[in-house]
Amino acid sequence: MNGSSLALRQRSLGDASAEFPLFPPLTRGCPLTSTSEIAYPLEVVYDYARVDGSLFGQEPGPDIARWSPLLPPLDAPTLGEGGTPLLKVGDVYVKDESSNPTWSHKDRLNRVTVSAAVACGAPGVVVASSGNHGASAAAYAARAGLRAIVLTSADSPPAVQAFTRAYGATVMSVPTEKRWPLLREIVDRLGYHPVSNQTVTHTGHPFGPEGYKTIAYELFLQLGEVPAAVFAPTSYAELLYGVWKGFVELRLLGVAGRTPRIFSCEPAAGGPHARALATGAPAAIVEPGPSDAYSIAGPVGGHRGVVAVRDSGGEAVLVTDEELRAAQRDLAREGLWQELAGVAGLAAYRKLRRDFDGPVVCVATSSGFKDIGVGSRRYPAVEDLTVDDLMS
């Protein structure tokens, strides 16, 4: 749409001097710096000197290919991801990612990772996911004419199970502990391209956060300035790091003069990034307690989230399910129905009660249709309802 990719190579987040060719994507983390306890992800380096300044003169809209110079090659077709609304709700802005093609932010990532699968000539993609990521990967694979295997959980909400299965992928519920060994074997034996994590701490796909950078570009154009702070639901922190990197690039390119503080927003029942930041570790693994924010309540953190929060001057915020539920209810009363995990940014902002010297953005990631319990209740007809009943 706006010229071809200026991506040059991969670079380790464990050691910036460790660089690798752009392909193949190192989906098992940095081979030089990772240890048996901490895996370091890769990021993508671009030829920034060649970026045309007019790139940020355009309007946001569907199809992230409008940012193609600052993305890895987009060999998979679009489903219309990006260009989501930004709404003022109370004293914050809410970026509504539920308007994406599969109704979550994950579509920005999967446009990029499924493109990598196409570029690599893989016969399909494989993903371990209990919800949004799996369905989004299945949708983009279908659109690209690739097969998809989704290893999911029998505990996913039934409506989400229907969603994940809608796109023609091979979807199998498997016990959680068997998901990752099976995923690795599918990669090794079938040659499928992995679009979810394979490492001890999270590294995921090195190209994934690049898709999320487009949220930063859109926010800058929608606000007309860089926000003072961004709060985002945080699981593996690919979203968080992508948003951070997008703003870093805007400053690097001279488009913007500052970067926002980035806040990781995790369920209090777990919070691997909060743990890592508190202990000074590059990444952490925790034993999470129960949380209904199932999309972001995993045990495994990654180094990307630590980098985004630390380098931006942000903080890790933990929110309880009760705080999430209050934010979810209040946001719905403003016309935005989000999955419980999707409001972690707003819940964390409200909990922190901090003043900022500029706009604050809470990224809301996913539709309320994906929540636990949706569809579990029927409401019988009230046979003799009268207007007087409604007035009382």
Next chain:
Amino acid sequence: MNGSSLALRQRSLGDASAEFPLFPPLTRGCPLTSTSEIAYPLEVVYDYARVDGSLFGQEPGPDIARWSPLLPPLDAPTLGEGGTPLLKVGDVYVKDESSNPTWSHKDRLNRVTVSAAVACGAPGVVVASSGNHGASAAAYAARAGLRAIVLTSADSPPAVQAFTRAYGATVMSVPTEKRWPLLREIVDRLGYHPVSNQTVTHTGHPFGPEGYKTIAYELFLQLGEVPAAVFAPTSYAELLYGVWKGFVELRLLGVAGRTPRIFSCEPAAGGPHARALATGAPAAIVEPGPSDAYSIAGPVGGHRGVVAVRDSGGEAVLVTDEELRAAQRDLAREGLWQELAGVAGLAAYRKLRRDFDGPVVCVATSSGFKDIGVGSRRYPAVEDLTVDDLMS
């Protein structure tokens, strides 16, 4: 956003010489031409001579206020409706309206009708709906700080019931035959503004289709030309008429040189517009048989759909549930999961097998999450899944 509304007055579709002030919206149809058997809707007339030609030089995007000169006054805030993706799928373009704030096209209508409620000083809105329309009205009312009463059906899919109830509205399941008398009483006694129909054949809200005009504007800009044909799921034909009127305006304003053929796409189990067009009636009521496309399978048609199809040189197409299911499955295999009713446009295009002298657009109206049966099935974990199982 782009200047204030140029709406002047209401005009009857029963007699173009019958004109009325813009407010109050005549939500019970044209008082001069309607009979006990056929109700005629109103439309909105604008001061077209004052439309700035630069209006169509802008990009589509969220918030239909960008088209405010050609809409009734937008006194209710946006949720980011509009700016939805247009995707090439096979030999047609699919306009994916599931990317709207409540994941259906209805948001374009409700931005406009809830605005009318605000402008009228109503304490709330009332709507009779089994799904998308009710939830969307509830969301826009919540955003505008108005109360909402949704009279819905106990037969709606459970996930849709959760959706409708999410936004804080008073939602009551009532027997179908009691919905409309109750709605009228709520309007008369509580002063609530009705955003759904109150008349014998459908007239609905006179401002409603104005919101759908923005689909025509977007299609023109996204395609760079007027399509040869538009196929859209048809229930009351507010969408169909709105799209038609938008293209009529583009031609009237000299922006475009032609208009598309408009095809009403109804379930074969009913099809009041097909009936009216076949018999030459201004509108019709049928006794529908069973259909799982519950969003568009009602008995009552309206004059708007007859006008759009007849004046555009289009046709009425009826599709069976089997044809809908095939289109739904095939579209999901391209990465777009739609409600069964949402693919009626595509199913009708495929059934018609007609060649057109230009691009064909099928409007896809709503997310697959809203379908019957979604969430009714659980998939147990496969304990001993192996890669060999996946290869076989």
